[in-house]
Amino acid sequence: MLKIGIIGAGNIAKTFIEAVVKGNINVTLEAIASRDILKAIEYKNLYLFKKAYGSYQELYNDTEVDLIYVATPHSFHYEQMLEIIDHNKHIICEKPFTINSSQAEEVFKRAKEKNLFVMEALWTRFLPTIIELREHIHGGIIGEIIKVEANFCFKTDLDRNHRLRNPKLGGGALLDLGIYTITFANLFLGKPESIESKVIKDEETGVDIDEEIVFKYKDNKSAILRSSIIKDLPSVGMIYGEKGYVVVNSFHQTQSAIIYDNNGRIIKSIEHHHKVNGFEFEILSAIDSIEKGRLEDYHIKHLETLNIIKQMDDIRKSWDLIYPQE
Template sequence: MSKIYNWAVLGCGRIANKFVNDLKLLPNAKLYAAAARDLGRAKDFANELGFEKAYGSYSEMAEDPNVDVVYIATPHSHHFEHTMLCLKNKKAVLCEKAFAMNSNEVRQMISYAKENNTFLMEAFWTMFQPSFKKALEIVNSGELGKLKMVRSDFAFNAEFNEEKRLYNVKLGGGSLLDIGIYPVFAALSALGVPDLIKSSADFSTTGSEESINIIFKYKDGEMASLSSSFAVHSPIQTEYCCEHGYVVLHPRWFTPTDITVWKEGEEQQLFKNETKEGAGYQYEAMHVMECLDAGWTESPKMTFEMSLNLMETLDRIRIDAGIFFPDHDKNMFF
């Protein structure tokens, strides 16, 4: 029987609410503590979702000896600070993407987790979706021939508010780190790190990047065409185009979804979404507890290498597109 783990949530926003509702589906997850910068907000969140305790201080929560694992759901501008706080208190950490603001921060987070022998994983929930895993399985099997092209997008028309996270540079605003990270992940997962990156961005009046188009090029001829935006709506799907067929992850492709597979000379096959309950966050939480049960401090699926490759690739895209975060990039070679 798996151990019952006391979960804490650091940051009581919308994404945390979704995650916690899926966490309730897991019998070995106990809703123990919710922490926010404001105690009233933490109490409201805890009461609504059923947590035992509420903290108006992240430090107090991290110092609670009964907390086993912390889900960090603050803006990515604060992920480094909050992850390091939890790791210093020997708390297992599942930190939302983007894992941090740049690869320097990610390297320090990983290094400290290793030194402190404490579990750390980026909460890239798509990695654990049955539909995404199925799509990669088909592509990697070779049954459709060699993968030659990836097309992936994520865009929606967001309300402009210069103070809120999406457009606020001090909070890591911009579509790339918020939603463009998904298409980049789709390409990296199937093709690996690109040899050449070309990107073009359009900026809002706050200086944040609002829309971006990205091309990956590989030495053997493979390519990826990726895009994200807060200014338009897009299909939000991913296509893996192979020599003898293709795999399409249907709209909102990074969630539990349907898959279409076509092979030359055959009829299309539709693989229906098999997730019957929850939004899909339960899969990554389940994996974290499996890792803790096994005594691992690194996920064998969402590895440190994958998170570092992802952030280093995002850094390369930002350099090419001219996207900068002055509060975080001062030690980077931009």
């Protein structure tokens, strides 16, 4: 049975652990590491990890651990993953995998050299509704796709030091929320031929807080993608085809999608409920991949992670948004 360790005892780690525990996933929760030993002990007791560590380094050094889930802010992912690879462990890393594509390329290269599995935990790609929807779309249920739209926008009132507003922590709406809208466009229309965008930056910290991104494709196809941490919009994904359209509510965590014809009649409803919180699908897939000796997961190949980060690099370049670590 795979033995899992986790670095970063925060909210997203909790979601991951709950998926493992309540989903009865067949792994051992070997160790939790936090910069604060009391927090690590709290998680250990709550979720019955075997060990708690007060530093990430101690977890890297634990030879019992096979796989580490990286649940820290994205600005740390690169250096942490390189260390984990040096310690010969497989990796599931939260999204975005790294803050830019050159970091991601280096991590993938080093993991391959050591024959280790590494995966970005972009959970949307693993949701059964998204997988089934892609099958129907590829089967031509709404004909050729003409346009995709996706919003991931919510109003926040965050302190300037919060990771979403802090450039040192890879802040901004694009890397946190835009990654989902960009993924949605790539899932249904592929890589864009060109990208245009409009951005509003945080007056105090300089990170992007609101953006509208237009992907252009051949034959006048397009995607309109909005991400924001200053305004609320419904998190809906829309796919328009020649013969109909699809509505995917809460698209990044969706449990259902409705496919209509051009007269507004329902052609098909897709519904797959989460067994726990939706993270179980990516975890099960990663475990299956590792057990089969794969170095990448079928649902999110390394190249797909790289493509999306490259698109975000291009968008940030057009905004002159450079993080201090770059």
